[in-house]
Amino acid sequence: MRGFLAWVFTLFAGPLWAGGLSEAVLKQLSSDPEPFLELAADLIHGYGGPQGIDLAGVDRFVALERAEARASALRQLAVADLDFDGAVSADEMAVLAAAASARMRGRLWALHEAADADGNRVASAAETAAWGRAEAMRRFSPADEAIARAVLTFDADANGWVTLEEVKAAVAALAT
Numbered sequence: 001m002r003g004f005l006a007w008v009f010t011l012f013a014g015p016l017w018a019g020g021l022s023e024a025v026l027k028q029l030s031s032d033p034e035p036f037l038e039l040a041a042d043l044i045h046g047y048g049g050p051q052g053i054d055l056a057g058v059d060r061f062v063a064l065e066r067a068e069a070r071a072s073a074l075r076q077l078a079v080a081d082l083d084f085d086g087a088v089s090a091d092e093m094a095v096l097a098a099a100a101s102a103r104m105r106g107r108l109w110a111l112h113e114a115a116d117a118d119g120n121r122v123a124s125a126a127e128t129a130a131w132g133r134a135e136a137m138r139r140f141s142p143a144d145e146a147i148a149r150a151v152l153t154f155d156a157d158a159n160g161w162v163t164l165e166e167v168k169a170a171v172a173a174l175a176t
Helices: 002-013 023-031 034-047 055-080 090-098 102-115 125-139 142-154 164-175
Strands: none
Touching: 023 034, 023 142, 023 164, 034 055, 034 142, 034 164, 055 090, 055 102, 055 125, 055 142, 090 102, 102 125, 142 164
């Protein structure tokens, strides 16, 4: 079935898109295209402009998604940094954990342990930064990025910009 969908996509979308979509995206489009269409609309309207979206717009989206994921992951460690030195000691984490619910205490300690790469009970500024980058990549993975970048394969007129109409037309061609 996937091979057939790839063939149909190539037939209807033209050589510019041939091979431009991963198996995962083709599978998603064949089973439930709505999430992809919603993502395309969000990208085009939020990170593009009246002419559509280009590579720079998708790059901005990916960077912002990862920055938000990193900031979210680092927030609780930042709250625990009571002396503002960029590092979070076990003593500092204990103060934050004491004020938290039982469930949250477990999460906080697990977070501290994950950020403390060398296991010395202090999540240094460098360890915290590295952990934040890793969390950003985990929360907005290369697979998520590939799905966002797949929108760019629908540039039917090869002008460097993808419009929502181009995406809708190609997805409709896949459904037939």
